Amino acid sequence: MPHDTRTAKPHALLAAFGLALAITAMPASAADLPGTGIKVAAAKSNIAEENFQTEIVMEGLKRLGYDVQPILEVDIPTAHLAVANGDATFFPVHWDPLQNDFYENSGGDAKLWRDNTFVKNSLQGYLIDKKTADEYGITNIEQLKDPKIAALFDTDGDGKANMTGCNPGWGCERIIEHHLDAYGLRDWISHDQGSYTALMADTMTRYKQGKPILYYTWTPFWISNVLKPGKDVVFLEVPFSSQPEDQKEQNTKLPNGKDYGWLVNTQRIVANRDFIEKNPAAKTFFEEVAIPIADINAQNQAMEDGAKSPADVEKHVKGWIKAHEKEFDQWVNDALAAAR
Numbered sequence: 001m002p003h004d005t006r007t008a009k010p011h012a013l014l015a016a017f018g019l020a021l022a023i024t025a026m027p028a029s030a031a032d033l034p035g036t037g038i039k040v041a042a043a044k045s046n047i048a049e050e051n052f053q054t055e056i057v058m059e060g061l062k063r064l065g066y067d068v069q070p071i072l073e074v075d076i077p078t079a080h081l082a083v084a085n086g087d088a089t090f091f092p093v094h095w096d097p098l099q100n101d102f103y104e105n106s107g108g109d110a111k112l113w114r115d116n117t118f119v120k121n122s123l124q125g126y127l128i129d130k131k132t133a134d135e136y137g138i139t140n141i142e143q144l145k146d147p148k149i150a151a152l153f154d155t156d157g158d159g160k161a162n163m164t165g166c167n168p169g170w171g172c173e174r175i176i177e178h179h180l181d182a183y184g185l186r187d188w189i190s191h192d193q194g195s196y197t198a199l200m201a202d203t204m205t206r207y208k209q210g211k212p213i214l215y216y217t218w219t220p221f222w223i224s225n226v227l228k229p230g231k232d233v234v235f236l237e238v239p240f241s242s243q244p245e246d247q248k249e250q251n252t253k254l255p256n257g258k259d260y261g262w263l264v265n266t267q268r269i270v271a272n273r274d275f276i277e278k279n280p281a282a283k284t285f286f287e288e289v290a291i292p293i294a295d296i297n298a299q300n301q302a303m304e305d306g307a308k309s310p311a312d313v314e315k316h317v318k319g320w321i322k323a324h325e326k327e328f329d330q331w332v333n334d335a336l337a338a339a340r
Contacts, residue, residue, distance in 0.1 A: 033065025034281035034339035041069035043079035043088035045170075048308065049221060049300045050093045053119070053291055055317045057092045057269065060285050063332045064339075075169045080106040083272050090271040090286070092118060097247060098265050099171045113276045116287045119267035119296065124172060124218040125260035126163070127233040128153070132212040141236040141261070142183055144214075150188045153214040155206070158190070164199040164215035165191040174244060176216060179261055182242040189214075207232075220296035222304040235260050281339035288331040295320060 040061055044054050051071075058068050072079075072088045076099065082088040084106040094103065094114060103112060126141055132152060133139070144150045144161050153161035166172035173193065180186045192199055200215065200223065207213050207227065217223045227233045238261035241252040253259040269286045276283045299316050307316070321328050 034279070034336065035061060035064040035066030037067065038065075038279070039067045039069055040089040040275075040282070041072055043072045043074055043082045043091045044093060045076050045079065046073055049296075049303060051313050052299045052316055052320075053267075053296060054092050055313065056291065056320060057090070057118075057286075057289060059317060059321060060289055060328070060332060060335070061282060064281050064285065064335055066282070076171060077102045077105075077169060080112070080270065083270055084111040086272055086274070088272075089275055090269055092267075092269045094268045094270040095122060095171065095265045096268050097250075097263055098124075098175070101174075101246065102171065103270065109273070111273055112270050113273045113283075114268040114270045116269050117266055117290060118269050118286075119220065119291055119293055121293055122219060122265040122267055123260070124175075124216070124262040124265070126214070126216055126236045127227070127229065128236060129207055129213050129227075130230075130232055130234050131210070133234045139234075139237060140239060141179075141185065142239045144185060144188050147188075152212045156190075160188055160190045161214055162190050162192050164196070164203045164213075165193050166216055167196050168193060172216065172218070175262065178244045179238065179242065183239055220293045220300060222297065222300035225297050225301040226304065237261075279339075281335040284338035285331055285335040288334055291320075 042054050042058060044050050054071060058071075062068050072082060074082060079088065079091045080094070080099070080102040083091050096103075096114065103114070106112060128138060136149060136152070138149060144153070147159065150161040151159060153163070155162040165176050173191075176191055180189060180191060200217075203213050203215050204226070213233075215223075229235055235258070237259050238252070241250070241259060242248075242261070243250055243252065243263065247263065250263055252261055252263055254264070269289075271282070271286060276286075299320070302316060303312070
């Protein structure tokens with residue numbers, strides 16, 4: 001897995017998330033701040049685990065004087081359209097290249113801006129439990145073409161492996177459906193869709209019962225903190241790189257030689273281009289703010305462990321900012337300087 005040298009130890013992160021710490025006072029008077037009198041709003045999906053990074057960005061904008069409105073919760077394609085049309089100001093969890101279609105279909109660079117790196121090295125892939133992988137020597141998803149192997153993961157009795165998949169509208173479902181055809185797996189794997197959270201709860205139950213599991217997931221997300229790749233579960237490789245038409249020339253093989261079938265993504269803040277051109281302070285903050293992926297994993301784990309109320313998430317946000325106070329203050333100060 002990629003390593004981010006900025007990442008603190010998980011136990012230290014979780015300790016920080018449990019603290020309700022005071023935010024550093026705003027510089028100068030509110031009237032001197034570049035965002036004074038300007039309303040901004042974030043759009044995001046209904047994935048609760050994305051509130052953390054969204055609210056960190058919102059806090060930065062508050063420090064710059066912007067009038068931050070409540071989050072607009074919509075599906076992912078609509079979030080891109082809302083930002084393009086000015087119904088929202090920014091969408092902070094755009095996956096590049098996974099969600100490039102949503103970006104282009106919403107007006108692309110003419111209406112939107114994403115020249116930043118918010119979260120690096122977001123991975124995706126197909127995983128099975130390590131116990132089954134070791135017992136049957138399963139390393140590649142193509143092995144599920146063997147009826148005996150597919151039957152191990154059959155939960156509804158039709159002889160096909162049941163794979164916990166991706167919600168329609170997230171973007172990842174398009175890659176999974178492409179893979180089922182490209183690798184000739186449609187007769188051997190059922191792509192189970194619906195509520196990812198509910199489906200993964202069932203998958204977790206099966207794992208605790210010692211039964212084989214097959215699922216798609218991504219990082220940052222709490223799943224990989226509970227089912228640790230290499231220890232509890234293993235990534236399945238694919239027989240060859242294959243992506244949909246708009247990405248067909250891209251190779252998914254990682255530097256370590258492994259090919260899990262998915263391009264490594266960068267999470268970017270997508271913002272309304274007109275807003276960016278008129279607000280150099282916000283633009284600079286968006287360009288500089290960055291969160292290590294392990295910090296998001298740790299916060300998501302805290303939510304999974306029960307600390308998931310709005311008040312809990314607010315504590316996590318304040319704790320993270322306090323733990324990264326020097327960096328955060330620099331991002332804000334650079335943004336203030338850009339507006340002068």
